[in-house]
Amino acid sequence: MGGDTFNLPVGPSDLCFDTSEFMKESFSADEFLHNYRNAASLEQMRDDLGMYLKVLRNSMIELINADYQDFVNLSAELVDLDKRIEDIRSPIVQLRSDILEVKSMLSGTMNEISECLEKKREIRMKQIASEEIRRLTEKIGKVKDQLSSANENQDSLLNLLERLSLDVVQLEFVVKLHEKHISESMKKDANEIKSLLLEKLKECFLHSIEHHDKKSIGRCLKIYLMLNEIRNAEVTYRQFVVIPKMSNIITESNLQNDPQGLVGIYAKIIEFLETKLSILLSITSSNPNFKDFDFLINSFWTEVEQRIELSMNSIFAPGNPDQFHKKFTSTLSFLDTIEKYAKDSSVIKDHTQYKSFMDKWNLSVYFLIRFQKIGASIETVCSKNLNELFISDQNNFKLEPFLCTINSITTSWSEDVYLPQLFNRFFKLTLQLISRLCTWVDQVLETDKFECDNISQSTYLMMIYLDIVTFMREFPKILETIVKKASKPFVTQRQLLENCFNESKKSLCTRLTQIELKVAQDLIANSAPYLKQVNDIPRLYRKTNREIPTKNCAYVDHTLAATKEFHEKYNKSIGMEKVSQFLINIFTELTDQYYNAITEVLTSVQKTEESLRRLKNLREKGGSGTAAATRQGMSDDDKIRLQLQVDVIYWTNEIETFGITKSQVKKLLELIKFVEDATKIHVADDK
Structure with a gap:
């Protein structure tokens, strides 16, 4: 429900x-x-x-x-439900109590059984240990006797050592397995046996190395491997072969007395590597079982590096950058030779002592010294007076800051200065040198009072301009040098390097534009005053009875003089196209001023002419007895207009001689039409 x-x-x-x-x-x-x-x-x-x-x-x-x-x-x-529940509960509680009691009894019995089994196992282990100890005691005595009575024959001794090495391995296993039941004296005897075996093995190993016996060396290494004493073999070779030789080679006195200096020391070390150690390296590299042996690092390199640090630490001093560079580069070559013998060069480079050795070379201080020297040279040059910076044409440069900068960049990447580990710093230094050059150019451009003997500011600026152009022509060569010097990661980022260089190139191009503007303003400032002489033309012809004009006035030539000189001087050096662009900008500004000046003159002439015409009309109306004589020839105002037209035509022709068309100069066509129309209109009025 x-x-x-x-x-x-x-x-x-x-x-x-x-x-x-x-x-x-x-x-x-x-x-x-x-x-x-x-x-x-x-x-x-x-x-x-x-x-x-x-x-x-x-x-x-x-x-x-x-x-x-x-x-x-x-x-x-529901009546009497509680009573019935209680009747059921009491037997269940009693049953639970009985079960717990039985469980407790079973647990106690099981514990007693476990203890008995454990005691029995202990007794059995003691019996086994006693038997093993008995055998071990016999074996220890036997091995001692065999080692003590071993003869000097190399092959026989190696045969014996190979057999005994198995017994020693078994001894070590038994001692480790029954360590609790074996006495300390017996452990000591086992250790003495192994030490005695290793001593005999050392003698065989060194004898085999001395006689270049590859077969015996391989057998010795096999025994070392069987005994798990690889490290012992490496230490033995280092202690009895490497150390005696290196202690005679790597010393401060040898460094000072050797004609080749550090290079000579490294050559002797490499000679040892090639004549002595190479046999071990060939054996271990050709047998996969010997892959865990590393005599190159653990025996040779660790000792060589340690002795160089302790006995020839003077090589790390960066005080003399030229000597430091030679020592560091020869060290890199030395390390490269060692790495060729390694199974994996990264193992050497990741080794603690290798990193410690490389850290000893204070490259930061070396670069700082180079930076200060290079920076000081360019700072000294840029701090000179402007008239002290002229140089004879070297590398096509005219001013010392540019020559100094290009030389500094070349020096930075030269074989005697550059280090691969400092690539990013030298690249940054290159960009800083270019930036410093730009700063110097800015200082010249911002100079309020130009003080330089026998040379104008525009000429000096053009020298800077030409040097910037020459300097930028060197950019591809510089970039190619940098890319060649770069390590592989940087080579893959060639585009990034080019972008950085392009930023510097943009900075220089900005200075070129500023110089162009400054030089153009200077040329305009020198030429524009002559255009004011246009205002003198009316005085030349009014009531002077001059001949009809056929030649241009002198002011036109004076106005063009500066631009002609500029064209002749720089047409070849910076190219016709660039000079033409210079002149177009200059002529555009001058033509605009010329147009305004002619407009003022023609407007004034027209006003004067109209005033005279009104005056003439008044006189005729006054009834004078005889009319004014008919004007013969060209009037003064016509001559003024014609002179202006002749000047404008000459101005246009001269501009065209520079390879510039009329349409390239703003307002030039408008000026030509303006003077032509003024002349035609006036002639028409006369008729």
Whole structure:
């Protein structure tokens, strides 16, 4: 019954609401009233709700009556329920107590059995240990006797050592396995036997090395490997072969007395490597079983590096950069030779002593000394007076700062200065040198008072201009040198290097533009004053009865003089195209000023002419007895206009001699048309 879904009884059909509304989970009285407020009046809704309430009450009574017997039975069954539960609980608790007691007894019995088994195992282990100890005692005595009575024959001794090495390995295993049951004296005897075996093995090993006996060396290494004494073999070779030789080679006195200096010392070390150590290296590299032996690093390199640090530490002093560079580069060559003999060069480079050795070379101090020397040279040059910077044409440079900069960059990347480990610093120094040169150019451009003997500011600026152009021509060569010097990671980033150089090139190009503007302004300033002489032309022709003009006035030549000189001087050095661009900018500005000056003159002439015409008309109206004589020839004003036209034509022709067309100069065509129209109009008026 509880699992069934309960449905409300259906009410009368004439109710004003739906009875299923009361079963909705979201039922709300307010919402119910809101939904049915228009279905009936409140009085009717009240009556219908009361009617449905009666239906619900009747339904509830029927439901109780239908299940009455079940309710009665449930009440009867609940009587004495606690007593019955307690009757069931008591036996269960007793059963639990009995089970725990049995478990405790079983645990105790099992513990006793385990202890007995453990004691039995201990007894058995002691028996085994006793047997092993007995055998071990016999073996120790046997091995001692054999080692003591070993003859000097190399092959026989090696045969004996190979057999005894197996016994020694077994001894070590037994001692380790039964360590608790073996006495200290017996452990000591076992260690003495191994030491005696290693001593004999050392003698064989050194004898084989001395006589270059590859077969015997291989057998010795095999025994060392069997005894797990690889490190012992490396130490033996270092102590009895490497140290005696290196102690005679690597000394401060040898460094000072050797004609080749450090290079000579390194040559002797490499000679030892090639003549003595190479036989060991060839044996270990050709046999995969010997791959764990590393005599190059653990015997040779560690001793060589340690002795160099202790006995020749003067080589690390960076005070003399030239000597430091020679020693460091020869050291790199020395290390490269050693790395060729290594199984893997990265193993040497990752070795602690290798890193320590490289850290001894104070490259930062070396670079600082180089930086100060190179920087001081260019600073000294840039601090000179401008008239002290002229040089004879060396490398096509005219001023010392540019020659000094290019020489400094070349020096930075030369074989005697550059170090691969300092690539990024030398590259940065190159960019700094170019930046310093740009700063010097800026200082010259910003100079308020130019003080230089026998040379104009524009000429000096053009010398800078030419040197910048020459300097930038060296950029591809410099970049190629840098890329060749770069290590592999930088080579893959060639585009990045080019971008950095392009930024420096842009800086220099910006200075070129500034110089162009400055020089153009200077030339314009020198030429423009002559254009003011256009205002003097009316005085030359008014009431002077001059001939009709056929030649240009002198001011035009004076105005063009500076630009002609500039063209002749720099046409070849910076190229016709660049000079033409210079002159176009200059002529554009001068033509604009020329146009304004001619406009003023022609406007003044026109006003004067109109005034005279009005005055003439007044006189004619005054009834004078004879009219003015007919003007013969060209009037003064016409001559003025014609002179201006002749000057403009000459101006245009001279501009064209520079290879510049009329259309390239702004307002030039407009100026030509302006003077032509002025002359034609006037002639037409005369007619």
